[in-house]
Amino acid sequence: MNTGVMHEVSVETQQGRMTFPQVVERLLAVGVESYLVDFAAARKTYHLADGTTHTESMILDLDPVAAEFNGCELVAAIRGAQADTVRYPEFVRRSTAAGVIGYWAFLTGERVIYFGRKGEQHIEEFSKPKP
Numbered sequence: 001m002n003t004g005v006m007h008e009v010s011v012e013t014q015q016g017r018m019t020f021p022q023v024v025e026r027l028l029a030v031g032v033e034s035y036l037v038d039f040a041a042a043r044k045t046y047h048l049a050d051g052t053t054h055t056e057s058m059i060l061d062l063d064p065v066a067a068e069f070n071g072c073e074l075v076a077a078i079r080g081a082q083a084d085t086v087r088y089p090e091f092v093r094r095s096t097a098a099g100v101i102g103y104w105a106f107l108t109g110e111r112v113i114y115f116g117r118k119g120e121q122h123i124e125e126f127s128k129p130k131p
Contacts (some may be wrong), residue, residue, distance in 0.1 A: 002030040003054050006046050010056040016087035024107050024128055034109070038102045039065055039092070049108075060092055069099035069116030078124055 009026050012018045018026075027035070027046070035046045042058040077094035080086030086094070095103075095114070103114040107128070114122045 001048060001050075001052055001054060005030045006032065006054050007056055010044055011059065013088045014058060014060050014092075016089050018088070019084055020081055020126070024126075028107055028128065032107060034104060034106045036102065036104045039096055040101055060089060063093060063096050065096045065101045065117060066099040067117060069118065069120035071098075071120075071122050073098035074100055074114055074122055075124075 005026060009018065009023055013023055031048045031050065032046050033049050035044055037044050037058075039058075039062055042060075042062055043055050044058065045053055045055045047053050074095060077086060077091050077098065080094075081088075081091045099116045099120070100114050101117050103112055105112045110128055111123055111125045114124070
């Protein structure tokens with residue numbers, strides 16, 4: 001398990017220095033199948049193909065998660081990240097303001113499931129970077 005790469009990706013992402021396609025590429029290269037981001041606990045848990053996990057604490061100062069889920073605001077934050085006009089720190093701020101308590105990025109499944117505090121969800125599909 002290459003925890004060094006997972007740590008670097010976690011830190012660089014939270015510093016706004018990586019795009020989502022770069023994250024996907026680097027994590028897949030070290031065997032990460034998915035990762036779960038829990039804003040309430042301020043941590044990311046990486047799930048590897050061999051069944052092991054690795055957890056990293058988030059370094060961002062997180063705002064409280066809004067009580068109501070706003071799918072339109074979440075989608076706007078996602079589209080900004082896809083266009084690279086919104087980097088991760090702003091994406092997190094906008095997502096928590098939209099009521100997202102966490103999300104699970106399934107890298108091999110090419111989708112991210114965002115969760116609200118009451119079980120609401122939004123599923124966003126993506127394409128892995130081509131080698």
